[in-house]
Amino acid sequence: TTLFDRVFKGSDEMYDVAVKALEEASAKYPDSEPIAFPDTAYYLACIYAMTGQKITNLGELKSIMNWIKGQMGRRKKTHDIFTSGVATACAAEVIEACKYIQNKDPYGHDPLWGHCTDAEVRELGLPLVTGDIPGFAVIIGPAPSNEEALSLVKNYQGKSMFVFMVGGIIDQVKALGMNTGFNVRVVPLGYDLWSVSHVVSVAIRAAMIFGAVQPGDYDGIRKYTFERVNAVINAFDPVDDMTVACGAGAISLGFPVITNHVDELWKVPKSLIIQEDTTKFVDTSLEARGIKIKVTNVDIPVAYSNAFEGEIIRRGDMQFEADGSRVDCLELVRTREAHEVEDHKIEVIGPDFDSFEVGSKVQLAMIVDVAGRKMNSDFEPVFERKFHAYLNCIEGVMHTGQRDMIRIRVSKDTFAAGFRAKHFGEVLYAKVKGEFDTVVDKCQVTIITDPAAATEMRKVANEIYDKRDERLLSLTDENVKEFYTCIMCQSFSPSHVCIVTPERLGLCGAVSWLDAKATHELDETGPCQIVPKTGVIDENIGKWESVNDAVRKYSQGALEIVSLYSIMEDPMTSCGCFECICGIEPFSNGVVIVNREHPGMTPLGMSFSEMASMTGGGVQTPGFMGHGKHFIASKKFMKAEGGVARIVWMPKALKEQVAEKLNATAQELYGIENFTDMIADETVTDDPEKLLEFLGEKGHPVLGLDPLM
Ligand code: SF4
Ligand code: NI
Ligand code: NI
CATH class of the missing domain: 3.40.1470.10 (Bifunctional carbon monoxide dehydrogenase/acetyl-coa synthase(codh/acs), Chain M, domain 5)
Structure with missing residues (x-):
């Protein structure tokens, strides 16, 4: 069989499943039965984007099937492969929509996610533009072993890529205890292949939300995803026809497909890539889509990635907590003279984390002193506000608040991995130096855990905060040039x-x-x-x-x-x-x-x-x-x-x-x-x-x- 045959056969199969799903729904509900994914203004986004049609009930859903069939051309031309592929994704969306009749959350979000809301898509906007999320990886599996599954997902996560999982890989990473969810950027969509339509929907909504591409502008949507959405597909062998058809849809939107399935008739340069060595999936994928990863090399015993920014650490999982509302905690950036700062000096004043009782509330002050010819004290609060993101990116560390009202939790696992006070210093040093190198020539970090010293430092810090607030108050639109x-x-x-x-x-x-x-x-x-x-x-x-x-x-x-x-x-x-x-x-x-x-x-x-x-x-x-x-x-x-x-x-x-x-x-x-x-x-x-x-x-x-x- 040729690639054409497989795409055509796979899209027919998806179409048939959609027909069946509609038959089942029709047996239970009238045509007027409302249909909607929750919390979106884009209806069934794939169908809406490609056709401009707003599907709101079962009858309308049935009538879109004609258009879908019409897109499944059967000439042996690339054009027909692509339109069949996109139509396969739309058919998948029909199947998924049927699950949401009378049920706002058929997947339960534990761990399966299904539909992502508009708010979730919008939340991705800023990290995508800053490169904190360099792109999306969609993994369709099972991988050859649980260990391989976990290592692939962790590898992506470690590079801050946002991972969506479909099929057997979900249970594989779960079996090895991986924590999943939107907040850690590893989202298990669903076990059935058609759940993949939910990630297509995310990419397509990006075009309508951020790009103002009009619904119904089929080519405009594809152009947008092709040029601006960095997504890749990884599909593990065996790859069935339906997956091949979905892959054709992905390629049509600009997303390369990487697989370890070997078949001589395949291979589309840059788009359908065979990588027999699955340990190289990540590198091959990033290269294929031209995704660049910002690397932060920090010398700490746990992972460091933007993917951990939204990680939540529950009370029962925490080793200890620094809580500025109860004890003296703070973070502070100070500008000093060059001779007052020793670059990369990290000093800990007070007992290390080993001496803290499990579950206790401890004092913690983090002071970053910087020096540089182009440094300006106006930058201090700018750097300082970034501590929140810097520290949150540590696996097993949760940070909220700012100044002397911070709260930091360190998980038991992260403590057990050897994470200690000086590692906060390593992270702050690496990030401040790395991100602000044009103005920071030298940087040193002091971590205070000693109660008396923390109290003393809080007084010093409060004077500095007050001065800054005065400066901020004086900053009005009238007062600046x-x-x-x-x-x-x-x-x-x-x-x-x-x-x-x-x-x-x-x-x-x-x-x-x-x-x-x-x-x-x-x-x-x-x-x-x-x-x-x-x-x-x-x-x-x-x-x-x-x-x-x-x-x-x-x-x-x-x-x-x-x-x-x-x-x-x-x-x-x-x-x-x-x-x-x-x-x-x-x-x-x-x-x-x-x-x-x-x-x-x-x-x-x-x-x-x-x-x-x-x-x-x-x-x-x-x-x-x-x-x-x-x-x-x-x-x-x-x-x-x-x-x-x-x-x-x-x-x-x-x-x-x-x-x-x-x-x-x-x-x-x-x-x-x-x-x-x-x-x-x-x-x-x-x-x-x-x-x-x-x-x-x-x-x-x-x-x-x-x-x-
Ligand atoms: Fe924020 Fe506006 Fe800059 Fe986007 S363009 S990062 S919304 S300030
Ligand atoms: Ni924006
Ligand atoms: Ni964290």
Whole structure:
């Protein structure tokens, strides 16, 4: 048989399974039965992207089968292999969709995952653009042995690749005790081959979310995934016809397939690659897709990878915990004179981890002293805030918080592997030196575990934090001479430009004005360029000629005018990785803000996913705006429309996170105390009429403002 025969046969088989699944569903449910994957605004994303059709019920699902069949051409031409392959993925999506009739979570997420939500896809945006996730590996297996399965997955994980598993490999890694889940970037999709459609859906949604490719633009979607989504497929022998057909679909989207299945008639250069030595799968895959891995060589006894950033360590699994809310803990970066710093000196003051009782709360202070001719004390908080990511990447270490309110857990396994105090120093040294080498000539780290010394150091640190806060308060949009661009997200969202100001951070929440400034000084030709604050057009709306020039230039002409303080008039664009989305609530003339973590409805009758889908891809959408959490309490938030007084609804958890600062802002702007009490949340209502009643009862200031539209 030829490759053609196998693809055609495999796609027929998948089609037949889909027919059967539909027959079974039809026996139980009417055509009007609703069908949807949970928490997505992109319907059945593969089908939606390729056809533009919004499948919402069983009847519509049945009628799409004609299109699928029509794509399964049978001429012995590459074209027909590709369309058959994509149609195979769509047929797989039909089968999967049937599982979600009347069941929001047929896989149970323990460990099988199935569908990934829009919020999960969006969460990947930032790490993908920074290269913290260099790409995706989809493994279809079983591997020849459990050990080989584990070593392959761990190898990818160690390189921070995001791994999706389909089939027998799932039980293989489970048998060896591997921890899986979205948070550790190893996601078991499902045992059946058709569950692979869920990862195709992730890649395809990236095109619609970040790239603003229109649903139904078949070639545009393929072009986007081909150029921008770094994915590879690894398929273990024996590879059946259906897998070959899915592989053809993958290749058509630009994803090479690597297999150890030997068959002379195969091999498509650069796309279908035979690698008999399965231990070389990772290298072969990365090379085939041209994926570059950022390496951090740190001398520690456990793994170090971005994949561990979201790892959770439960109380029962922890050896000890440094808890800044109970004992003296802190992290601090200080600029020193060159002669005061000895490069790579790591000093531990106090007892090492062996002397801590299991489960105890211990003091821990980490001080990084740096020296460099181009070092600027404004960079200190920029480096320091990165400790969170640096330490989280250690396998078996969990870090939350900042400054003297940190909490760090070290797992029993990591302690048993020999992880000790000095290793925190090694990690901080390697990362600070590696990432900021243009300004850091020398770096030394002090780790304090001695209670008295930690208490003493906390006093010193608090004075430094206070000084920094003063400096931050003085940083207003009025007080600086320049803003910055950030175009980091253009690798996914080609025309998106963030303008970062002291009072408006990047919408991802990760780039403040100081971050942008530091990024610029570290790399003068990099993503953050200076925008001089010149040619004011309207300071209330936030319009400057220089800002317009910058967006025009850096969006390659896609964008002409941007206002920094308005949601209605030429608002800033969104790339898709925003922390929050804000949208107009027409009854109250206010706005609703919802963060990515919130799964429920809003008074707009839309969830986060649905609101988020209203904007993105670097397109201006008046009435909707993506933004960072910290922007909510800013005096520049919707300044043109009256400021934070427009906020009428937020999820409770988000409200609590921003309450202190938001209340201070409302106090300052309007003399209102405890403003957040006037803002409704999901425990109050998600109904627009009730919302209006609530606002009336509370005397919310929005009711006295001009109509928005
Ligand atoms: Fe992307 Fe804007 Fe964040 Fe830069 S600041 S990484 S462009 S969202
Ligand atoms: Ni960790
Ligand atoms: Ni982005």
